[in-house]
Amino acid sequence: xxxxxxxxxxxxxxxxxxxxxxxxxxxxxxxxxxxxxxxxxxxxxxxxxxxxxxxxxxxxxxxxxxxxxxxxxxxxxxxxxxxxxxxxxxxxxxxxxxxxxxxxxxxxxxxxxxxxxxxxxxxxxxxxxxxxxxxxxxxxxxxxxxxxxxxxxxxxxxxxxxxxxxxxxxxxx
Amino acid sequence: xxxxxxxxxxxxxxxxxxxxxxxxxxxxxxxxxxxxxxxxxxxxxxxxxxxxxxxxxxxxxxxxxxxxxxxxxxxxxxxxxxxxxxxxxxxxxxxxxxxxxxxxxxxxxxxxxxxxxxxxxxxxxxxxxxxxxxxxxxxxxxxxxxxxxxxxxxxxxxxxxxxxxxxxxxxxxxxxxxxxxxxxxxxxxxxxxxxxxxxxxxxxxxxxxxxxxxxxxxxxxxxxxxxxxxxxxxxxxxxxxxxxxxxxxxxxxxxxxxxxxxxxxxxxxxxxxxxxxxxxxxxxxxxxxxxxxxxxxxxxxxxxxxxxxxxxxxxxxxxxxxxxxxxxxxxxxxxxxxxxxxxxxxxxxxxxxxxxxxxxxxxxxxxxxxxxxxxxxxxxxxxxxxxxxxxxxxxxxxxxxxxxxxxxxxxxxxxxxxxxxxxxxxxxxxxxxx
Numbered sequence: 001x002x003x004x005x006x007x008x009x010x011x012x013x014x015x016x017x018x019x020x021x022x023x024x025x026x027x028x029x030x031x032x033x034x035x036x037x038x039x040x041x042x043x044x045x046x047x048x049x050x051x052x053x054x055x056x057x058x059x060x061x062x063x064x065x066x067x068x069x070x071x072x073x074x075x076x077x078x079x080x081x082x083x084x085x086x087x088x089x090x091x092x093x094x095x096x097x098x099x100x101x102x103x104x105x106x107x108x109x110x111x112x113x114x115x116x117x118x119x120x121x122x123x124x125x126x127x128x129x130x131x132x133x134x135x136x137x138x139x140x141x142x143x144x145x146x147x148x149x150x151x152x153x154x155x156x157x158x159x160x161x162x163x164x165x166x167x168x169x170x171x172x173x
Numbered sequence: 174x175x176x177x178x179x180x181x182x183x184x185x186x187x188x189x190x191x192x193x194x195x196x197x198x199x200x201x202x203x204x205x206x207x208x209x210x211x212x213x214x215x216x217x218x219x220x221x222x223x224x225x226x227x228x229x230x231x232x233x234x235x236x237x238x239x240x241x242x243x244x245x246x247x248x249x250x251x252x253x254x255x256x257x258x259x260x261x262x263x264x265x266x267x268x269x270x271x272x273x274x275x276x277x278x279x280x281x282x283x284x285x286x287x288x289x290x291x292x293x294x295x296x297x298x299x300x301x302x303x304x305x306x307x308x309x310x311x312x313x314x315x316x317x318x319x320x321x322x323x324x325x326x327x328x329x330x331x332x333x334x335x336x337x338x339x340x341x342x343x344x345x346x347x348x349x350x351x352x353x354x355x356x357x358x359x360x361x362x363x364x365x366x367x368x369x370x371x372x373x374x375x376x377x378x379x380x381x382x383x384x385x386x387x388x389x390x391x392x393x394x395x396x397x398x399x400x401x402x403x404x405x406x407x408x409x410x411x412x413x414x415x416x417x418x419x420x421x422x423x424x425x426x427x428x429x430x431x432x433x434x435x436x437x438x439x440x441x442x443x444x445x446x447x448x449x450x451x452x453x454x455x456x457x458x459x460x461x462x463x464x465x466x467x468x469x470x471x472x473x474x475x476x477x478x479x480x481x482x483x484x485x486x487x488x489x490x491x492x493x494x495x496x497x498x499x500x501x502x503x504x505x506x507x508x509x510x511x512x513x514x515x516x517x518x519x520x521x522x523x524x525x526x527x528x529x530x531x532x533x534x535x536x537x538x539x540x541x542x543x544x545x546x547x548x549x550x551x552x553x554x555x556x557x558x559x560x561x562x563x564x565x566x567x568x569x570x571x572x573x574x575x576x577x578x579x580x581x582x583x584x585x586x587x588x589x590x591x592x593x594x595x596x597x598x599x600x601x602x603x604x605x606x607x
Contacts, residue, residue, distance in 0.1 A: 014378055014467050016576035023556025023578070027273060030236050042578045062379035062412065066576055068314040069232060070330035091383050091414055092314055092328055099332035144219070156332045160244055166336075170205055170219045170344050 016066035036078025053080025064093025250341030292523035306437025354390030357456035365400035374471030382412030460606030494522025512602025517544030520552030
């Protein structure tokens, strides 16, 4: 893991898990690919047909607020979304992302920095985002090292199955 | 007393006036060296803690069980500390739900852990298990509710809770604290829900993100455990990790009446550094409403144009389905009729609340007024049945949140309000607190 390049899909503030995966689909399946067919359908019904693997979601403030359903970020991974970029990410959604290997990036980006469908590069080594259309770079605050370890492992399950332990996580913070 | 607890007590963390509730409990419960040298877990530190109680419901539970098994899980860490709670779609509305419920029953049976069907999980555990100073993690956002009796309680997703069921442990970041002080006396027609909506209007839906919200001040003693549970429940809608009310005589009567011991009383230090602090003066507080789209869109009902037509009124959930809420509804409905263009759907949030409401005549008052009472649990808020709404509907909802599509159709509008305002709106057929 160092750099990812992808297209951005832009949304506003307070996108709740009811929008990311509407209630009627939340227990329809536990397969990310099945859930992915309904990803973002509460706010953007065409999303699953236009998204490509490796794309990024860009939200505003408080992305993923509301219910704790892990099925919501799972649906995003099911359609290949790799990174969530937002001005802020709601607490449980943030933990859920880390736990399933979906990268959360919190960054207070300038208005009009991102464009719908525009390509950006996210570099986790230098903690920067580069808009590949305008060339403009912005810095983001990296997540604590132990969370990087979890997300890089592919999430909590993979981390634990790989022999990782909770104490090793926190002592390595 | 566990060794760690006695060590830290000798440091005097419990009596340290410079530590918040969350810093104190997470200091007491920290299983690793927090790195600060003096053993204190300050806001921003990471800790590993044992969990005293954990539960899952029928949305996340089946996924938790799946992940638990994929992790190679054979036995939960302590069957007495684990509850499987079927409340979101009970009685089941579909074959799919029934199959998921069967899986939960089978898991409970093979693990020997607790299972409950019918009551909302947060209300059920408050009625039966939760004591001051407990550390609770459950797979639902509104787990914050349990701070109403002085517990540290927070919600997490399925992977986290699966790993807790396996090990009985989790990691936490010690939260900063926001302190909301309540002063004055409630005006007629105003309740804890209005206080919470007022605070939501001030903080917004992310103003307490990652924080602990402490409810305090001279007026808190006049608020019942039911009312306090509405406050700690709605702190989640401000983004909070946990929310708490310091135990007092009201808490002790609640515990005594249920045969629960007083647990460990942890008082937040008055000199502790907090991130933000403000007072809500109840003397000036009017009935509140959050406009459609977000719980943060809060303002006094009196600021709105009058006569907004309401097609459906829903009262219940982990926010407003308690006995005190239903009593307020019955007081409004007594001898009145629900407006002919409006449906009133009430969901008590536990079997116990339902039974008490039945004995007090609340259920018949609601039915006689033209309303309907569903089986207890989470109601339409869970998104399965019990009154989901259609295109073009306008709802007044005495519940936790009004994000688009929360109660069904994306093309509907949801106003959040108190149970009393909701009941008045059902009678008027328009949004009103009068």
